[in-house]
Amino acid sequence: MKNTVSNRILLVGDSACQVKPFSGGGIIYGLTASEYCATTCVKALKESRFDSNFLKKEYDKKWKEKLEKSIRRGLLYRKILDKFSDKQLNFLFSSGKILKLTRILESWDMDLLMD
Ligand SMILES: Cc1cc2nc3c(=O)[nH]c(=O)nc-3n(C[C@H](O)[C@H](O)[C@H](O)COP(=O)(O)OP(=O)(O)OC[C@H]3O[C@@H](n4cnc5c(N)ncnc54)[C@H](O)[C@@H]3O)c2cc1C
Numbered sequence: 841m842k843n844t845v846s847n848r849i850l851l852v853g854d855s856a857c858q859v860k861p862f863s864g865g866g867i868i869y870g871l872t873a874s875e876y877c878a879t880t881c882v883k884a885l886k887e888s889r890f891d892s893n894f895l896k897k898e899y900d901k902k903w904k905e906k907l908e909k910s911i912r913r914g915l916l917y918r919k920i921l922d923k924f925s926d927k928q929l930n931f932l933f934s935s936g937k938i939l940k941l942t943r944i945l946e947s948w949d950m951d952l953l954m955d
Contacts, residue, residue: 844903845895852877858907860951861914862921868951869911873903910952917953 844856852858853870860869880899884890924932936942948954 843896843900845892845900847892847895848890849892850877850880850895850899856903857911858903859911861911861918865951869907872906876903876906907952910954913953 841851841857844851852874854866856873858869858873859866876899880895880902883898884894887894889895921929933942936945
């Protein structure tokens with residue numbers, strides 16, 4: 841999402857599209873962003889700043905620094921996998937076992953999509 845804040849408003853979780861594009865899972869991304877959201881709320885109350893500029897700098901920018909790359913990577917994988925039929929995917933994964941691709945996949949962080 842281009843922007844997840846407005847004056848006096850912060851979006852978190854599904855409403856902010858903090859969701860893994862290839863699985864639809866939003867627990868990890870939503871909880872990760874909610875820490876930034878909570879910290880920002882405390883800071884906003886302390887400094888009496890509820891304007892979108894402040895919320896963007898403190899929340900929108902920071903959660904994206906942590907999750908944007910993973911979401912973009914997930915979108916790319918999703919686009920690639922969507923091109924395959926179920927039959928082709930089954931073949932790909934059964935070949936993966938033979939080619940030991942599963943070992944590579946197992947070493948990945950499947951939430952942030954990094955090794
Ligand atoms: C069947 C299913 C299986 C899933 N499995 C997984 C999984 O295995 N792993 C994973 O990571 N994610 C999974 N997800 C996704 C995950 O559940 C969501 O990403 C996550 O719950 C989003 O949390 P949230 O707090 O943003 O939204 P929600 O959990 O949807 O919370 C929003 C809350 O707002 C309330 N609400 C809505 N409108 C209003 C209103 N007008 N006023 C007051 N309250 C309102 C709703 O009742 C709800 O309680 C699954 C989703 C579904 C549907």
